Amino acid sequence: MAYVEREIRRLVGRAIHHYRLIEDGDRILVALSGGKDSLVMLNILHERRPRVPIDYELKVVTIDLGYEGSNFEPLKGYMRDLGYDFILKRTQIGPLAQSDHNRENPCFLCARLRRKVFFETAQELGCNKVALGHNKDDIIETFLLNTFYRGEISTMVPHQVLFGGKLAIIRPLALVEEDKVRSYARLRDFPEVKDRCPTRGTTRRGQIKNLLGELDKMDRRIKKNIFAALSNVKGEYLLNAHVSFR
Numbered sequence: 001m002a003y004v005e006r007e008i009r010r011l012v013g014r015a016i017h018h019y020r021l022i023e024d025g026d027r028i029l030v031a032l033s034g035g036k037d038s039l040v041m042l043n044i045l046h047e048r049r050p051r052v053p054i055d056y057e058l059k060v061v062t063i064d065l066g067y068e069g070s071n072f073e074p075l076k077g078y079m080r081d082l083g084y085d086f087i088l089k090r091t092q093i094g095p096l097a098q099s100d101h102n103r104e105n106p107c108f109l110c111a112r113l114r115r116k117v118f119f120e121t122a123q124e125l126g127c128n129k130v131a132l133g134h135n136k137d138d139i140i141e142t143f144l145l146n147t148f149y150r151g152e153i154s155t156m157v158p159h160q161v162l163f164g165g166k167l168a169i170i171r172p173l174a175l176v177e178e179d180k181v182r183s184y185a186r187l188r189d190f191p192e193v194k195d196r197c198p199t200r201g202t203t204r205r206g207q208i209k210n211l212l213g214e215l216d217k218m219d220r221r222i223k224k225n226i227f228a229a230l231s232n233v234k235g236e237y238l239l240n241a242h243v244s245f246r
Helices: 003-018 036-051 074-083 093-097 108-124 137-150 179-186 204-218 219-230
Strands: 027-031 059-064 089-090 129-131 159-162 166-170
Touching: 003 036, 003 093, 003 179, 027 036, 027 108, 036 059, 089 108, 093 108, 093 159, 108 129, 108 166, 137 204, 137 219, 166 219, 204 219
Parallel strands: 027 059, 027 129, 059 089, 129 166
Antiparallel strands: 159 166
16 A cells, blocks of 8 residues: 555544544535545545444535536446446536626635535435545635635634534545645546636635645745644634724
8 A cells, every 4th residue: 555545544534533524324425526636535435434433325426517528427437336326416507607797706606506516415315414525735725715815714624514413514635735635646546527617727716725835835834834723723812803903
C-alpha cells in the first residue's frame, strides 16, 4: 500500500472518530461529482466498510448540471464495478446559475440548488447523512472567502446537523490536504468526468486558492496554522459583536 493511501485512510479515520461522522446503522448519500475529491471519498468509505466494527450503507448520487457534452458513462461503469447502483439526477442547474440575471454569483446559486437536490434525494432514499468531498484546503479557502468578502468568521464544518437532526452533512476528507487527494487519485487512476463549468478557475475561490498557493511557497506552515486557528479561537481578543464599524 502506497504511503499516500495509508495517510489518507489514517486522516479519514481520524476525522470520522474525532467528529463522529459515521455511526452504526447510518445510511449515507455520497455526493459524487466525478471530480477527484468525491471519487477519493467514495473509494475510502467503500474500502473501510468491511474493516470497521460498525455497519453503514452507501448510496451514490451524481447530479447532471445540464451542461452540453457531459459524459457520465465512465462513472456508471465504475459504480457497477464497485457494486453500487448509479443514481443520476438530471437538472438544468448549470445553465440557470450561469444565466444573465445571475452573473454576479453563479457559484452560490449552483451550490445551493445542488444541495437542495441532494437533500431531497437523501429523503427519497431514506438516508440520514450526506457525504460531501470537501477537503482541508476547501475549509481553509471558505474561511478566507467568508472573511474577505462576507465580513464574518465562519467556514465549512466536518459535521453539520440540519432540520432538527433529521439529516446531517459530513465531510470525511476534512483533515486531508488537496495535494494528498490529488496524489491518491493519480495512484488509483479513477475515471474522469470533465468539469464543464464555464467559470471554473475564474471565481473568487480560484483567486483564494492561488493566494494560498503563493503563501504556501513562502512558508509551508501557513495553511496548517490557519486550519488550527479555526479551533483555537480566543474570544476575549475579538471585537464586541454588538458594535459595528461599517
